[in-house]
Ligand code: SP5
């Protein structure tokens with residue numbers, strides 16, 4: 001399987017994540033992908049390529065222009081305002097406030113364009129986010145040209161980023177960009193299967209009213225975990241997109257038996273719907289030892305999950321998402337890819 005990877009991910013490494021009232025080293029850190037690279041090589045998955053230059057076309061189609069220009073200049077604007085530290089959102093629009101009036105001041109803009117203050121923006125964040133989506137785009141082109149599958153080793157991840165908000169360690173929604181590109185390259189119906197522990201709120205929101213992209217997510221129940229305010233089972237899509245959104249929220253302690261039942265159901269629904277291409281949001285934070293999650297999957301379970309996904313026999317792009325049990329991230333991620341190929 002071909003892999004796309006860019007060293008530019010290292011440009012995004014904030015010092016701080018707001019966690020439990022303290023600033024800690026972010027869970028989403030550069031070494032995560034080093035573990036994946038090491039494991040890929042151990043397993044002789046060595047077709048590792050730098051991505052082609054980013055194509056802003058599909059990104060501009062899908063995302064809000066104000067959000068993109070905010071991301072592009074946020075660091076310079078923040079520094080120009082005399083801020084000493086990294087960009088952390090402090091004031092966000094909430095109940096009773098205006099949701100659609102954009103402040104002029106950078107501190108206000110940060111709140112407008114952010115949905116989760118754990119995520120900091122630093123000097124290299126924009127460049128790293130572009131390199132991440134470039135990996136996803138190159139993977140999509142490789143599959144659209146006839147390959148069975150490709151793996152985009154994206155960092156930063158993407159599935160929490162909406163058309164106009166960052167958060168959950170995500171800035172540009174890589175999986176959504178891939179789905180859009182599959183549509184442009186001739187797939188009438190594209191499914192996004194999100195197996196990251198967290199609900200893919202960004203991807204869901206971007207495609208919520210679209211009948212041509214189905215979003216399916218297995219995740220921790222929103223009553224119990226981030227992103228808290230979205231990801232319920234009764235979110236089924238809107239308007240023409242009704243029926244093309246499917247959530248499988250599961251409670252703390254969920255193990256592979258229950259999780260695999262949800263996966264099988266998800267796969268059956270994607271197949272019945274008639275998807276012609278598949279994007280997998282590949283987070284491995286459903287793992288039992290993940291420090292911020294509460295499912296109980298074992299490493300071997302990821303192999304089995306990959307096998308089940310592979311049985312769909314769809315052209316597939318895998319986009320790396322979360323996974324924070326750092327030493328196990330490589331094994332778990334590559335297990336999915338190897339199961340898929342079996
Ligand atoms: C891509 C992805 O997996 N994003 C996850 C974002 C999670 N955001 C909430 C993090 C909460 C961390 N709480 C730490 C508790 C430590 N016991």
Ligand code: ZN
Nearest residue numbers: 196197198322
């Ligand atoms: Zn996650």
